[in-house]
Amino acid sequence: MTNIDTDESSAGNNNQRPNHLYLIDGSAYIFRAYHRLPPLTNIHGEPVGAVYGYTSMLWKLADDLHAADGPTHMAVVLDKSSKSFRNDIYDQYKANRPPAPEDLRPQFPMIRDATNAFSLPLIEEENVEADDMIASYTKAAIAAGWRVTIVSSDKDLMQLIEPVEDSRVDMLDTMKNARIGDAGVRAKFDVGPDKVGDVLALMGDSADNVPGVPGVGPKTASKLINEFGDLESVLAAAPEMKKSKMRENLIEHSDKARLSKILVTLKDDCPLPIALEDMPLRDIPPEPLAEFLTYHGFNSLLKRIGQLSDVSAANKAIAGTRGADHDKVKIDAAGAIMAGQAAKPPEMPPINIDDYVMVTDAEDLQKWVDRARAIGHFAFDTETDSLEAVTANLIGFSMAITAGEACYVPLAHGGTDLLAQRPEMVEMKTALDIIRPLLADDSVLKIGQNLKYDKLVLAQHDIIINNIDDTMVMSFNLDAGKHGHGMDELAKRHLGHECISYKSLTGTGKKQISFAEVPVEDATKYAAEDADVTLRLWQHLKLRLPAEGASKIYQMVDRPLVDVIAKMEGEGILVDREKLAKLSHDFAGEMARLEQEIYAIAGEEFTLGSPKQLGEILFGKMGLKGGKKGKSGQFSTDVTVLEDLASNGVEIAQKILDWRQLAKLKSTYTDALQAQINPKTGRVHTSYSLVGAQTGRLSSTDPNLQNIPIRTEIGRQIRHAFVADKGNVILAADYSQIELRLAAHIANIAPLKEAFEAGEDIHARTAQELFGEVTRESRGRAKTINFAILYGISRWGLAKRLEVTPDEAQAMIDIYFARFPGISAYIQETTTRVKECEYTETLFGRKTHFPRINSSNGAERQGSERAAINAPIQGTCADIIKRAMARMVPALQHAGLGDVKMLLQVHDELVFECPQDKIDAASKVINDVMANAALPYLTLSIPLGVDIGTGASWGEAH
Template sequence: MSSQNHLYLVDGSGYIFRAYHRLPPLTNIRGEPVGAVYGYTTMLWKLADALHKADGPTHLAVILDKSSKSFRNDLYDQYKAQRPPAPEDLVPQFPMIRDATRAFSLPCIEEEGFEADDIIASYARAALRDGWRVTIVSSDKDLMQLIEPGLDMLDTMKNERLGPEHVIEKFGVPPEKLGDVLGLMGDSVDNVPGVPGIGPKTASKLVNEFGDVEAVLAAAPSMKPSKLRDNLIEHAEMARLSRVLVALKEDVPLPDPLEDLAMKGIPEAPLRAFLEHHGFRSLLNRLGTVADAPAPPPSPEAVLPQDPPCNVDAYEAVDTLDALDRWIAAATAQGFVAFDTETDSLGPRSGLVGISLALAPNRACYIPLAHVGGDLLSDNPVQIPFDAAIARLKPLLEDPAVLKIGHNIKYDICVLAAHGIAVAPIDDTMVMSFNLDAGLHGHGMDELAATHLDHSCIAFKDVTGTGKNQKGFHQIGIRDATRYAAEDADVTLRLWRRLKPRLAPEHATRVYEMVDRPVIPALAAMEREGIKVDREELARLSAEFAGQIVELEKEIHGIAGTPFTIGSPKQLGEILFERMGLKGGRKGKSGVYSTDVNELERIAALKDGGPGIEMARKVLDWRQLSKLKSTYTDALQAEINPVTRRVHTSYSLTGAQTGRLASNDPNLQNIPVRSETGRRIRDAFVAEPGNVLLSADYSQIELRLAAHMADVPQLREAFLRGDDIHNMTAQELFGEVNRDTRGRAKTINFAILYGISRWGLAGRLEITADDAQAMIDRYFDRFPGIRNYIHETLSAVREKGYTTTLFGRKTHFSRIKSSVQHERQGAERAAINAPIQGTSADIIKRAMARMPGALRDAGLTNVRMLLQVHDELVFELPEGDVDAAKPIIEHVMASAAEPAIKLSVPLGVEIGTGKSWGAAH
């Protein structure tokens, strides 16, 4: 290492905003937003950890802005006036970021009245005068004015050092002239006015020709007549002011002497305390690698590996059978391999373009299979013949002694099934992450790589391009394809090495091994199977809905007395609350009246019968028809696969926080169940000739689970007797059973399980809030087990931060202690229902995982499971198999919780059949 002192000055403000935008919103174990804190901590650690490296710092300080005001505001009161306030969830992170800096035992410097840039400039000049080297950690253009021999900048996002040549390339002038360019062009972000009409190219041309701002202004009168000449003359004073505003102040008194910025290693205790306080588990696991820090004490939990950084240039492109055989042999001998597929499109029936494998960090490869030249004149790239490669890979991917690891492996299973490959056994890092951290962050590969590996994956668009210039992956060159595809496999393997050891100590093994992983193959088979849709019936419904929508628009415009855009919340709100004078309208932050479904239902439930109420009802009808038409009767026609002539939805195991499956592209889970229009759409889902559709639906499963989990004797005994549970509740609450009291009882039974408030129940039942509260109190008096369950659930989630299902599925609620009332109450409502809804989801997944084997064992190989919609499974089967299939399906669903869980109530299953889904439902 050089003996010359090397001062690193970190632009802390720039770091903060980069960290904030680098990661998605994250929360710590107390529900506080910490995405920027986590990102800032990892970025700072990289620098601090470079102490003993050849080009690392000997001295380091983090410089922050003390406040939004500086001496520049005295010079120009509009300076930074247009800059928007910091994001709401970033503001509380500022103090934590200062804590993070101090946790590294690093100086954290800020001065009232000066911007961070001025403090950086002053420290830089002082260090240069003393013969030190200086590196400014930032990519801010204002700081580029300081670059000179002995002083460079480090852009950590690009891992690129910036010298004079960078400034010349970017702005057309050397660093010492950059201030003049910035003064002429101004800065819209900081509201530096500059000269109108002058951008960076014109500014650099003028500075290169005349020398500086004053010289440009002096030459302006002699320039040939033009708008540029006029603007320079008219705005000369603003140009001079702007030049002063962009100049960095280099004589700010140094708050700490240079010598006090010396790095002396990172003491472990304060850093560990900070990381433990926020629950930054992956960073805690790195403590053993901190310079000059003793190793952490042994932990009862598994020690997670510390892998080298991803080196995308180390990956191999496999283009010969000998090389492929070498990789297959290594994977077989090792007993596990991470893999990923690249395809020509998205969806369960996409075409296979290539496969990547990873055996260890940075030991990964890509096997191109269907790449073509980039244009008609290009030769096809060298690659193994498709069929030969598949023949070699099939034994490996089906080998029961080799674990196949994927991220969202269901997609890869679907793609490879088209080529006769049944991938097994499997692990899925996306599902592992969900089982460990549901509710804390997303579970996509890019986000997990940033969160757990401190790695930014190559973006797909950076490889394929975007817009009209976008290429298919099969058109990408092999070198670029290898870097991108093999990185996916490498990252998947690294994530598996970190997530798998956490399952047992964090009690997630049960839900992963007994619920989510087993259902993956069944879901893949369902996605490939798809369901037949009657295109002609959909087209007929679309035309019918279009006519009804037009009629509703005429009626709504007639009531309003003027035409307007019904789909515009702004225009609708003005009609209802200003033109028609309805009371109770509320405006949001944007100044627009709320016209969401709750608001329209509130208006529609009013009693005075005025035209505004009639309009609200018709707008609700218009919205429903418009949504059904656009989302289903129109869109489903376009979703019909031209080869299979069926619709193939994709199921997400991580799309709903409680563990429920989500359906996408198209979403088949939001078709209205109870409305006539929803039933008619279901009629368009049909069986093939000679077959029927069978619908098997759990009957009131969440109420049954509530009876068990909340230990409610009345409900439990009623289910054991086979009573109508809503009749029983009506009798308990109202003393009589009729259509009205049963309807109210049904609403109450489900609403209270969802943690509804007195106001919410009042709106549902169209009664006063006091009457609703009295009804809730009476319900709890009759069923105290429900009240106790709610109390215990909320107490536990406030203490631990998460709820659990009967199978151990955790759902984290980061807002459960939020100081914002509506956030806290929303989290409480969700937490009340999560154990019940999550257990319901776990049970139907177990049924789905067991169903194919049970049908196969019964010889019913022509019975195919097609859809899962919340508590319902839809099958297609030959008409002659119905009688044999019904008891098998009913038994599998009714006993799905066993033997892991023995419920104290039976699980009822209702089965229907018909030529269409509507007829079977």
């Protein structure tokens, strides 16, 4: 891990610091990459594992470039031929090397292409080894007063490090992400860098066929050198040593040792083919690099091209604004620059809950508001009596102006109970009138943790919050997959602070009290702390956003969505209560009938909803076959098991399946939804979480409106209960096959792209490619395989789904990969990359972290691998529909369709409530916005198809 100061002392005086030359030992890297990476092939079928590894390594360095003491000059050094002066003095030198593997040889010229693609100078001289060239350049650079970093892990090169604590030469091992200086050499060889040659001469090097002295290995060699000083002294002292095999060997093989010394000593006076000054590091021109990446289909790198400059700009911004604070910016395994959790947060006074102020009169409040306006930003938080924003009552609010400077404004403590003692408070209306203009002011930034909630609560009081930053969303854009994004967790992680728990104030369970009943003194500590912590978190996270390349997704996609989602939740959707009640009643009747039949067959009554009891009845008492026990030792009774029984004519199984379906529909939907109708609005208001799904999708709770039934006719009836208000229709617009389209684009699957371009039935096309014919059967299988591919396939998983043997499933996978070579390249490239940097990215740069991708637990690791294959596709889909949503509101407004309301999002579908006379106009706008949502940032190689339907209910609109 490399720590680089970005404070003023180093970043602020770039002009004065010495030139810094990075010398990349390209040849050594190729071999390591070749052996370390799986045998990847590019889209042309050429082996490119080593090329990919090499390209990734250069990429990492490109990030390093922008560090404060990063390179000013850079060059790649390659071996041109296998011969050098060493072969003239010792014909056995490197003679034991096997020839390069067949699939590595064609990669050597590609390494040159890669180097050229990065517009880096390439040094390769006939009859000169790369090591000697590196030694010569190092010597010249040091003589000129420069610093040198050798990008290699070759131990021979360690001789070039200066034997002092602050060596001007160091080595960088990009695979281990380690920097090696004088101390690193001593740790490895137990001698200083200047004695490494002597140690190597004694121990020899089997890889290069350097003989050394028989019987002397690294331990003995360093011991001898430390005792006698250098090789010649060791050899001279040998006759005086006490009699041993080692003494004999030292005497007998002294010539070999001297020869070895010559062989390992680097030649540092080679003529320099390019002058030092002629390899300055410039911005990397994107075109040649893009061309190279495109040719090989290195798509994940390709789409990150923009970041090379992004990172540069972001880092400069940090160096410029940070000034006095001493944060470290470090380079992680991926080379992404992170000011991570390990970094100390910006310096702030400690959190002291006794410093917080309670504001109880209007003049005081006005002073806080004026101060917030003067500073231009503040943290804000509302306190209410409910988690449900649409119905929650406002109890008070808190503000934090600077770290530690926070207040709470109680508004409705003591409740409405006339007997209760009401504490002194600013009158609600007065207080709201004072903060309303501030919250609406576009020039003052409002910082909050999940501000969507506060927006909804305050919307009840005609307060609009403009210009926001949301720490929860910021955290999600930085750390999705690493940890949760709740405030308490973030405070602990980033500030080392344990927040006062809500429960400690209100209690839990039966005894729980409303926040309005919490004493104002306690409420002040709690609420002001929330605002204070939010402000501190913001100061921490806002620095990380640009440094870690997360600004784009935050600013372009997720931040604008907070307003949009709040608006949708506030609208809610109209639900036909009578329809649901009737369904509940019908389901209950049918369930009762089935229940009796089931008990009759089973011969006893039992709890039908208990999988445990059911399993015992079926496989124990009735002795049916096909019982599988899971790890809990319980019989499984899930659909696959019951369907299996049913298809074998087991009557009870089908009845249980039917009962189960009804029980599910009734409890989860028809009963529950009625209870979710908001009494104030008469509509159902779901709550969307912007941070709920690691891939960037939304999730929906209370109630979940993203899993309303559709697949079965009986379940589908529930959709008919979601209706439009008078004079309106429900308009449902969904992306057609968007995940497959994006997979075709991202993995560059030519036949699928053609099919989408031509508007073909994609599963039929897949069936044609795979099985040579399109039948109902083959199309169904093709559909299953298509989805399996998106999810990271395994032969066993596919076998289970298709009810074939794993071997047959594997055969289908093989054919699929052969017909669509892009997909296997994508899978290989994605898994390789995620193993290196532990995150994936969408086309819009959204990161999802996979901290368990290198787990030693196989199941855990493979699970992460499959998720990582899926994440860029699912995540890009989420990005696209989110962009469509953010643009939809102004687009409708602009078209004079402000009364068309966006109500729901279901991953690839948007549901609107639309005045009957505006269906055509709205359809056009909605289609336009959705189909073009990727533009202009991203031009896809496939069209995005949108299907739109309308009807009196959601069910009819499909």
